[in-house]
Amino acid sequence: xxxxxxxxxxxxxxxxxxxxxxxxxxxxxxxxxxxxxxxxxxxxxxxxxxxxxxxxxxxxxxxxxxxxxxxxxxxxxxxxxxxxxxxxxxxxxxxxxxxxxxxxxxxxxxxxxxxxxxxxxxxxxxxxxxxxxxxxxxxxxxxxxxxxxxxxxxxxxxxxxxxxxxxxxxxxxxxxxxxxxxxxxxxxxxxxxxxxxxxxxxxxxxxxxxxxxxxxxxxxxxxxxxxxxxxxxxxxxxxxxxxxxxxxxxxxxxxxxxxxxxxxxxxxxxxxxxxxxxxxxxxxxxxxxxxxxxxxxxxxxxxxxxxxxxxxxxxxxxxxxxx
Amino acid sequence: xxxxxxxxxxxxxxxxxxxxxxxxxxxxxxxxxxxxxxxxxxxxxxxxxxxxxxxxxxxxxxxxxxxxxxxxxxxxxxxxxxxxxxxxxxxxxxxxxxxxxxxxxxxxxxxxxxxxxxxxxxxxxxxxxxxxxxxxxxxxxxxxxxxxxxxxxxxxxxxxxxxxxxxxxxxxxxxxxxxxxxxxxxxxxxxxxxxxxxxxxxxxxxxxxxxxxxxxxxxxxxxxxxxxxxxxxxxxxxxxxxxxxxxxxxxxxxxxxxxxxxxxxxxxxxxxxxxxxxxxxxxxxxxxxxxxxxxxxxxx
Numbered sequence: 135x136x137x138x139x140x141x142x143x144x145x146x147x148x149x150x151x152x153x154x155x156x157x158x159x160x161x162x163x164x165x166x167x168x169x170x171x172x173x174x175x176x177x178x179x180x181x182x183x184x185x186x187x188x189x190x191x192x193x194x195x196x197x198x199x200x201x202x203x204x205x206x207x208x209x210x211x212x213x214x215x216x217x218x219x220x221x222x223x224x225x226x227x228x229x230x231x232x233x234x235x236x237x238x239x240x241x242x243x244x245x246x247x248x249x250x251x252x253x254x255x256x257x258x259x260x261x262x263x264x265x266x267x268x269x270x271x272x273x274x275x276x277x278x279x280x281x282x283x284x285x286x287x288x289x290x291x292x293x294x295x296x297x298x299x300x301x302x303x304x305x306x307x308x309x310x311x312x313x314x315x316x317x318x319x320x321x322x323x324x325x326x327x328x329x330x331x332x333x334x335x336x337x338x339x340x341x342x343x344x345x346x347x348x349x350x351x352x353x354x355x356x357x358x359x360x361x362x363x364x365x366x367x368x369x370x371x372x373x374x375x376x377x378x379x380x381x382x383x384x385x386x387x388x389x390x391x392x393x394x395x396x397x398x399x400x401x402x403x404x405x406x407x408x409x410x411x412x413x414x415x416x417x418x419x420x421x422x423x424x425x426x427x428x429x430x431x432x433x434x435x436x437x438x439x440x441x442x443x444x445x446x447x448x449x450x451x452x453x454x455x456x457x
Numbered sequence: 458x459x460x461x462x463x464x465x466x467x468x469x470x471x472x473x474x475x476x477x478x479x480x481x482x483x484x485x486x487x488x489x490x491x492x493x494x495x496x497x498x499x500x501x502x503x504x505x506x507x508x509x510x511x512x513x514x515x516x517x518x519x520x521x522x523x524x525x526x527x528x529x530x531x532x533x534x535x536x537x538x539x540x541x542x543x544x545x546x547x548x549x550x551x552x553x554x555x556x557x558x559x560x561x562x563x564x565x566x567x568x569x570x571x572x573x574x575x576x577x578x579x580x581x582x583x584x585x586x587x588x589x590x591x592x593x594x595x596x597x598x599x600x601x602x603x604x605x606x607x608x609x610x611x612x613x614x615x616x617x618x619x620x621x622x623x624x625x626x627x628x629x630x631x632x633x634x635x636x637x638x639x640x641x642x643x644x645x646x647x648x649x650x651x652x653x654x655x656x657x658x659x660x661x662x663x664x665x666x667x668x669x670x671x672x673x674x675x676x677x678x679x680x681x682x683x684x685x686x687x688x689x690x691x692x693x694x695x696x697x698x699x700x701x702x703x704x705x706x707x708x709x710x711x712x713x714x715x716x717x718x719x720x721x722x723x724x725x726x727x728x729x730x731x732x733x734x735x736x737x738x739x740x741x742x743x744x745x746x747x748x749x750x751x752x753x754x755x756x757x
Contacts, residue, residue, distance in 0.1 A: 173564050175491070175571065235746045241564040242489035243746065246697045249491075250739035253694060257736050372690070377575060380568075423586055429579025436572030437552060440565055 147289040149406060150399075154296045155358050157398030160382040161303055161391055162350030168389040168450070169311055170343040171323040173241060176248030178375025179255050180225045180348045184355020185365045186259060187224040188217035189272045192360075206272065207265045214278035218299075218356045225352025226345045233344040237337055244344075252376065259367040271366030275359055296357055303350055304391055310346075319343055373429060378405065381432045384439045389450035396447060460606050461723045467612045469719020470619035471681065474674040475692060476699035476711035476718075477626060478667035484643040484706035485663040486553065488566035492574040493671060493696065494689030495581075500541040500672025501679040501688065502581055505590055507533035523610040525597040526680060537672040545668030546661055548573055554657065574690070581686045590684040615677045622673060623712055626666070630708060639663065643706060694735045695722065698742035704752030713753065717741075 159177060166172040174180075195201075195209035212220075232251055236243040260269050283291050310316050318339050322329045330336045359365045369375065382401040387393020408428055416424045439446060475497060482490045511517050511529030518527050552569055597609045630636035641649040642659040650656055678688060699718040703710025721741055722734040729737070745752065 171562070171564065173567060235743060239746070239750055242483075242567050243701075243750075245491070245564070245567050246489060246694075246701075247739075247742070247746070250694050250735075250742060254736040254739050257733055261730050261732060373575070377571070380571075423583050426579045426582035429582065430576045431579075433572045433574070433576030433579060437569050437576070440561075440569045440572070441552065441555060444561075444565075 144286075144289060147293050149402070151289065151293050151296050151361055152406075153399040153402040154293070154300050155354050155361065156379065156382060156402050157395040158296075158300055158303055158354040158357065159351055159379045160386065160394040160398045161300075161307060162347045162354065163379055163383050164347075164389065164391060164394040165307060165311075165343055165350065166347035168383065168394070169316065169323065170319045170340060171241070172237075172340060172344055172347075173245040174248045174344070174347065175245045175372075175376060176250070176252030177351055177379050178370040178372060179248065179252030180229065180351035181355040181358070181375045182252070182255050182259065182367070182370040183225045183228055184221035184352035185359035185369075186266055186272075186355075187221040187352070188214075188356035188359050189275050189365045190266060191220045192217035192276050193272060193274060204267050204270075204272070205263050205265075206267060214276060214360060217360070218353055221352040221356035222349040223352075225355070226349040229345045229348030230341065233341040237340045237344065249372075252370065252372070256367050256370050266365070269367060271364060271368075273364040275363045275365070277360060277363060292361060296361075299353060299357060300395070303353070304395070307350075307391055315339075315342075373432070377432055377436070378402075381435050383446070384436060385446055387446035387448035387450070388444070390446070390448050393446050393448040400447075458724065458727065459604060461727060462720055463606055463608065464612075465720030465723035466716060467615055467681065467719070468723055469716035470616055470623075471674050471677050471715075472692070472695050472699050472719050473712045473715025474619050474622060474670050474677070475696040476703065476715045477623065477708055478670040478674070479696050480700045480703070480705055480707065480711040481639075481663050482667050483700065485639060486549075486566075486660050487563060488553070488570065489697070490570045490667075491567055491693065492548070492570040492577060493667070494691070494693035495574045495577040496541055496545060496668060496671040496689065497675035497678065497692060498581055498684075498686060498689035499544065499577055499675070500537045501675035501684050502585060502590075503540050503672070504530060504533040504537040504676045504679065505585075505592065505684055507536050508592060520595075523598055523600075524614055525595055525609075525611050526593045530592050530676075530680075534673065534676060537676055538669045541672035541675075542665040542668035545664040545671070549661060549664045553660075557657075578686055578690065585684075585686070587686060592679055592684075611680050615681055618673065618677060622670065623708075626670070627708055629666075635662065691735050694742070695719075695738035698738040698745070701742060701750075702745050702752055704755035707752070707754045710752055710754040 159181065163174060163177060166174050190206065190208040191210045191212050192214060193206070193209050194211035196204040196206055228251065232244070232247050236247045259266055262268065266272055277288065277292065278295060279291060280288060311319070318329065318334050322334070322336055322339055326336055378401060382397035383394050384397070385401060386395070386397020405428065412421065412424045475493065479490060479493055482488060482493070508529040511532070517529040517532060520527050521531055552573065553566060556565060556569065597611055600608050600610055600613070602608055630640055638649070638654045639659050639662060641652065641654060642656050646656050675689065678692070695718045699714035700711050702717060703712070703714030718738055718741065722737050725733065725737045
């Protein structure tokens with residue numbers, strides 16, 4: 135029995151694509167929570183907006199027989215990059231709306247409002263079939279540069295695309311956070327009153343941080359949608375869409391982009407490994423319940439990290455700005 | 458429409474119970490407890506467990522008056538309340554108290570409560586599965602009121618229990634010394650400490666009372682509809698919306714907020730799908746945050 139190198143490589147590629155997409159979400163959250171101290175409990179909402187926006191922008195309106203089965207209000211048939219851009223912008227707009235409402239109030243209001251947004255969007259896409267085909271969702275999203283390589287190698291190409299986005303976002307955040315702008319964010323996180331006393335408009339900086347983080351999440355959503363080539367409302371659950379990402383950032387290192395990426399890969403590895411275990415090891419009678427062990431694990435992980443090691447595996451780097 | 462309003466008052470009474478719990482925690486422990494919905498779920502399932510044990514033992518199987526459930530469930534209220542309140546106190550001891558001692562920033566408490574929420578929900582999923590459960594398989598007797606309003610007898614029970622509890626809490630906070638001490642801590646913790654009130658002890662009491670309210674709310678909601686692991690999570694938005702609408706910290710406000718939220722959610726089903734209920738709560742919350750973030754009873 136030979137070892138199937140090709141099979142292992144292609145498994146690793148699809149693992150790395152998902153882990154890298156989650157690392158992007160985790161970096162988006164890092165801008166909001168790690169650098170600014172904003173609690174977004176509705177990452178699933180921005181994930182959802184990003185995925186659906188890109189889906190509606192890049193697919194054509196259904197025609198012929200397909201039109202009998204698929205309802206879709208918008209179908210712009212634009213290229214992949216336009217879809218990603220639209221995803222980032224729409225996601226940012228929603229974040230701005232929520233931010234305008236809540237960022238002047240105590241921090242908890244943002245947390246509950248983002249939960250509300252995420253749940254409402256999920257309900258909306260589920261119950262309004264005219265918009266994006268209801269619970270069945272949209273399929274057949276275009277894959278960028280498809281046909282450039284033989285189909286069996288396509289995942290490697292997509293991995294390269296995702297990693298390029300990851301690198302760009304990483305560089306952008308690192309530059310931003312080392313700039314005077316980033317310094318204000320971190321100052322605000324440490325002491326809001328002092329920052330305000332130094333003449334910085336705390337509300338405006340918080341709003342910018344929330345929007346930038348949400349735009350990154352929107353991009354992550356679009357990348358996910360084009361990878362799976364399908365979007366359904368049932369994907370954007372509080373666990374799969376939000377709390378797994380909190381676990382990633384908290385474990386990896388709040389306030390550190392390398393930690394955010396590390397956490398993305400580590401937690402996604404544990405998650406996929408547990409899926410494999412449940413499918414192959416757990417007795418059949420317990421199969422439907424076993425996945426929920428992960429709820430307990432992620433929940434406890436969050437509590438223990440916050441209590442014992444609030445900075446995660448890699449703590450925040452000491453940063454000295456260039457003048 | 459009148460009928461939907463009546464149903465709204467029933468749902469609102471349950472929401473009010475939870476909103477009072479949330480508002481007490483927000484005001485005295487000074488945190489948003491995102492595990493509150495799942496504590497309601499826990500209370501509901503503990504009562505299910507106990508009443509199932511009774512029916513396996515053939516105990517207390519007689520129906521309670523004109524209601525659909527048996528005496529087993531009535532007795533099961535007690536362990537549900539005690540265990541849920543106990544869990545709340547334990548979470549406080551193991552998690553929130555260490556955080557407070559460390560001087561953690563307020564929002565960390567919300568984070569941690571979310572972790573607890575997921576752990577609790579996961580446990581409920583594993584023990585009972587994702588399927589719906591009912592306290593009683595029997596038909597639910599109806600009564601007919603004037604103006605063509607149909608009401609289940611159970612719903613009368615829900616109203617009576619909920620309102621009695623609200624009255625009890627109100628009396629406790631205004632007439633009993635312990636309740637007054639609680640309010641003192643809520644108004645000004647430093648001043649209360651100088652007057653010799655232990656804030657930590659008051660927080661333990663708050664957690665216990667709020668946990669008990671969560672359990673009763675959960676069981677009542679289980680009687681009204683059915684039990685499923687997500688029931689409390691879906692309740693979280695209306696609960697917070699009610700507490701915020703009624704100005705955080707105000708019992709009277711939470712009661713009014715709960716009723717408004719219940720009526721709004723039920724009346725909305727005249728035009729919207731019932732699944733949109735949490736979204737209706739969210740929209741109202743957005744409107745409150747937009748126009749009157751301090752709530753109806755709040756001062757700027």
